[in-house]
Amino acid sequence: MAFSSRLSIYLIALGAFSLGMASYVTAGLIPLITPAFLVSDAMAAQLVTAFTLAYGLVSPIVVALLPGHQQRTGLILALAIFVVANVASALATSFVTLMAWRALAGVGAGVYLALGIAASAALAPEAQRGNAIAMIMGGMASGTVLGVPLSLLLAEQLGWASAMWLIALLGAISLAGLYYKLPDIPEAPYISLRRKLVILKHPTTMTILAVSLLAAVASLGMYTFISPLIAASTSGSPPSIALYLWVWGVGGILGSFLIGPVVDKSQGSSVVLTIMLVLAVSLISLPIAAALHPWLALVPIALWGAVGWALQVPQNNALMHVRKPHGDGNLAVALNESALYLGSATGAAVGGLMLASAFPLWTLALSAGALAASGALLQLTMHKRSH
Incomplete structure (x- = not known):
């Protein structure tokens, strides 16, 4: 791979790193934002909703x-x-304008990630395309x-604004690096919106x-309930919940x-099938492992984080491969990112309804594992159809 292409992929990954921060940092800033704008926690949480909806629903349209x-x-x-929206967020003097800027940041983030994945795939030789996409997802x-x-x-x-300044x-x-160093990307033919x-x-x-979508409902949806699940499943004195969250996250970085x-050396469909099966087993085994010993739960959590994050590399690679002849790989990747956000929101909502209906917490993990298994079955069907 040429040096300019490799440098560009690293720079795109740095941008994805800032996107990863922006996607999740606002939830942690709520205790600082509420007194600054004299709003309730529930109202401040709508900043997350504004970013997420714009990212998941508007960016594919763009x-x-x-x-x-x-x-x-x-x-x-x-x-x-994305950068301007984060600068404006840091300078916002009213809650309404802050929400508007978070929504715009979400649009910029969603469009950037879709185009960034497609650009990385185009810049890398076909034999290294999976590795290029992995750099972007690893940055995220x-x-x-x-x-x-x-x-x-x-x-x-x-203060809360300093987080926005850091992201910006x-x-x-x-x-700046991409403006000066990003080489020309192979052009796709013009396609009308109807054809897209x-x-x-x-x-x-x-x-x-x-x-x-099924993987996101199972993995990201279940992540919402990881803390109460561990607390309810373990006996004695379990480690800090933060440790489990860190293990899940570090597993995600390594997996990405x-x-x-x-992906570059194997058939993408078989890799996805393996990932979905490991995801199903790790989710189903989590409450069992936690009940046996608190430290034992770290194993399925690490596997869950690793395969949950890793999945999108072969998925995006497959979409770019399938849609490249049609010239709409960018849109396919954008729709895939939307599926992740929709799945995350759906999983959290369904899990909340199950808890409100007095289902025990372990049934959430079992249900998530069953969804992952159904995704594996769907992947197996596609794998057999293509061979």
Whole structure:
């Protein structure tokens, strides 16, 4: 791989790191934002909703409307919007304007990640495409696991706005580097919006997206309840819940980075099938392991984090491969990211309803594992159909 292409992928990954921070940091800033704007915790939490809805629902529409022959311009413009929105968030003097800027940041983030994954895949040789996508997803995971706690520590010392400034700074460094170093990206042919929407009728594409959705409902939805599940399942004196969260996150970082070479050397469909099976087993075994011994629960949690984050590398790689001849790989990746956010929200909502209906916590893990297993079955069906 040429040095300029490798450097560009690293710079895109740095931008993804700042995205990972922005996606999850606001929830941790709520205790600092509420007194600053004299709003309730429930109202402050809507900042997370604004970012998430804009990211998951609006960004695919924007990607669909973007011309495929201006990918470089679109990537840089999306990151610029993200940076400006975070600067404006830090300077916001009213809660309404802050919410508007968080929504705009969500749009920029969603468009940037979709175009960034597609650009990385285009810049890398086909034999290294999985590794290139893994760099971007690893950057996103690292921003979530490492960047969020660091930005929250900074916010505790310097105020909530300092976290936004840090996100904007990292994004600006990536933006400057990409502006000067990003080479021309191979252009996709012009495709009308009507032709792009045909993607929604493509069986293989929709199956890939369905597997991502099921995995997100199971993995990200279950993550919402990891703390009460561990507390309810363990006996004696379990380690701090923070340790379990860190193990899940570190597993995610390792899984995101290490899966790249595996994808490049193996059949993507078999990799996804293996990941979904491991995800199902780790979720189902979690309450059992926690009941046996608190420390034993760290094993399924580490596996869950690793495969949960790793999944999107072969998924995005498969989407780019399937849709490349049609010239709408960007849109496919954007829809995949939307599936993740929709799945996360759905999993959290369904889990909450189950708890409200007096289901025991262990049934959430069992249900999540069953969903992952159904995703594995769907993947197996697609694998057999393609062979």
